[in-house]
Amino acid sequence: MTEGNFVDYVKIHVTSGKGGKGSVHLHREKFITKGGPDGGDGGRGGHVIIRGNPNLWTLLPLKFKRHLKAEHGGAGSKGRSSGADGKDIYIDVPLGTVVKDSETTETLFEITEAGQEEIVAEGGMGGRGNWHFKSSTNQTPRYAQPGVDGQERDITIELKVLADVGLVGFPNAGKSTLLSVITAAKPKIADYEFTTLKPNLGIVAYRDYKTFVMADIPGIIEGAAEGKGLGHYFLRHIERNSLLLFLVPADAKDIVKEYEILLDELRRYNPEMLDKDRLVAISKCDMLDDELKAEMKAELDKDLKAPYIFISSVAQMGLTELKDTLWKMLNA
Template sequence: MKFVDYVTITVRSGHGGAGAVAFRREKYIPKGGPAGGDGGDGGSVYLEGDPHLYTLLDLRYNRHHFAENGQPGSGKNQKGRDGRDVIIRVPLGTVARITETGEVIGEVLRPGQRLLLAKGGRGGKGNAFFRSPTNQTPRYAQPGEPGEEKHITLELKLLADVGLVGLPNAGKSTLIASISAARPKIADYPFTTLEPVLGMVYVGEFRSFVMADLPGIIEGAHEGRGLGLRFLKHIERNAVLLFVIPIVEEAVLPIYNTLLAELEAFNPALLEKPRALALTKLDLIPEAAREERIAALQAELPADLPVYPVSAVAHIGLETLKEGLWRQLQAARMAHLAEPAA
């Protein structure tokens, strides 16, 4: 299935039904009086979070969503039927904006959460509503209120616990394929990963977290170079960022700093997220030289940065990596719960 994370749709809520002007005409009630019922409310348009979706592909081919109008009232104080609502199912992490102004309506983060896009018009009051001691036979009723029509831009920002950040061909796809059931395309050329891939990583028997493999970031990604600009937004949702750099690279620290600079240029708040570093392709270094290489890199890198030398191909260090990421996730969640409510 194609991954689509940006789409514009048109939504329209239903008009409210008109109130009725009617009078009772019953055999044994000589002065029946007004009996016009209220009109029904127009249907509304909502987004609803669906945890089984991960793309906005369906909405690319179904861009118009119109709710039903409310029915008019009728005699005998009968209220018109309310218009049916329209529920648009979207993946978790979907942000809705007014297309013309960019104003954020809200975001869908939880399964079953509903976000109102366009509210249906209220039904008009029938003439029975306006009866009073001084106006026994009102001959007027309210029209229904009009609905709303809006152009809505939906943007998906993937919800994943751990996001992989690295240059093209850093081994991100091989890593996620080795520690989860995800099966991304793996090849030896730049930008093999053209769209995000999610994988469920299990730690022991009862613990798990979601990892996202994102297209590689190159220098200047925040300016639109490569594929990074389009997918940098998905990193905003990750609780922990796992930087992936091959241990065989001569300039590990400069690469790490380049990646940090791209994240900062896109959104400085990304630097506040917990980080870890996976030094991949450990199997390419002779076993006798591994300890010396790892020690040299750890002395060069920031002291507070967790470093995990791994080989996804040879399955070296993967369990240690998963345990370390799990601990960082738990710490991040506890810190989030400790934050004062806005």
């Protein structure tokens, strides 16, 4: 999927259908000139329903459909016949989608399962026909209820990528390169910061035809939790990942400090993120000789409070060990 086709945030206006009006009808037949009331009820207005679709990866289909309206209910008729219910509208979204009320920013629900359906705007109830209102003192009521109006609201739909492993790191740490080497994904790769502006997903092929999904999250910068840069857009995608793989380049000034800054950004955005399993990958290690690597290892053993591994995507070093470690952690 190209970067331009990955849409993870849309605002749309939804309107459910109005209920049909009840019928005011008096029964008339040959030889029955003054039958009683027999007006039927109006049909329910159509709902607007959000539905989880596991075959979707993006909100692109909604990008150009900003107004969605369900059908109105049909009016009641004679012989106590009810009007037809309005046709419901289904909005298919990928799994991992959060739906919010645009005005209050309140989270209405989350779609996490295939086929999950949630009503975002209820159709109006149909009006009752005049036969409901007959009584001993009013045997021929000549009124019925109108249908109830449908709901109208603005909603915000956000996608939080669902993946087994999320790649976390500063811009230009080598996340896209790693994804391109161990999966069939083809993310944009260049030697400048913020090359990746949208998450990229790839399927990692493991032993015995087993697979797991890895997501390349756009680079985090210090202050992202406060919304600096595109912090909130990037950080929300990490919430859905089972395991976090922190990527820190071997030529970083201070590997432990970089890791702690990344960890602190996650903590400030959502403390629950720290409950996820974590692994640190020291990337670009083909630049290190054995002596320098041993020296760095001694420092990391002492100061880095997380399991770590040395890798090089370009030189294909440590990638088998990385996949083995990730698989064990995912299936622990």
